[in-house]
Amino acid sequence: MSPEFSRTYRIDTLGQAPRQVSIDADEGERTALAARFGLVGIARLGAEATLSRNGETITARGTVTAAVTQSCVATGEPVEDAVEEEFRIEFRPHPESAGGEEEIELSEGEMDVVFYDAAAIDLGEAVAETVSLALNPFPRSPRAEEALRAAGVKSEEEARAERSPFAALAALKGDKR
Structure with missing residues (x-):
């Protein structure tokens, strides 16, 4: 071919x-x-x-x-x-x-x-x-961002922030209140 x-x-x-x-x-x-x-x-x-x-x-x-x-x-x-x-x-x-x-x-x-x-x-x-x-x-x-958000897909920044060690610390700090 x-x-x-x-x-x-x-x-x-x-x-x-x-x-x-x-x-x-x-x-x-x-x-x-x-x-x-x-x-x-x-x-x-x-x-x-x-x-x-x-x-x-x-x-x-x-x-x-x-x-x-x-x-x-x-x-x-x-x-x-x-x-x-x-x-x-x-x-x-x-x-x-x-x-x-x-x-x-x-x-x-x-x-x-x-x-x-x-x-x-x-x-x-x-x-x-x-x-x-x-x-x-x-x-x-x-319209891609809107469609992805509606489907529950997180932005790269949101996903990166959730994986951050500081996010884990913030979650621990929030549990003590």
Whole structure:
């Protein structure tokens, strides 16, 4: 199955000079990505990037922008958000290994590495994944606080105050009266 937003670049077409590219998802691609990421919708998704090659390693640097609509975690109401995220992704060939199920350890500095199998990289899929990682994990509408309070959910400050050792002391002091 191919990714919903595929923009491939053949390795053999990338020379020594950096190449500027601009990619935008069409309506069908945005609809498919919204379904994949559990979003209400994606009104806009695109990226400006520079592709540069050093041997078999391709580096993509740029900025991804998107306009997304998520569901509020408390009310289910639509919450619109904008994503603007700088990225630096290295595309490398899969390392030589004995087995296909072998784990590959990456250091913290290598966390934005995408391995490729064939003679091309897929910048579109890398951009889509970058957007998914940049999404607000707990989108809230203006009515979220009210809905959470009505459901009996305490605010972070209230919960923190109840766990405080001073809260226990205050409770003991209150019991002596």
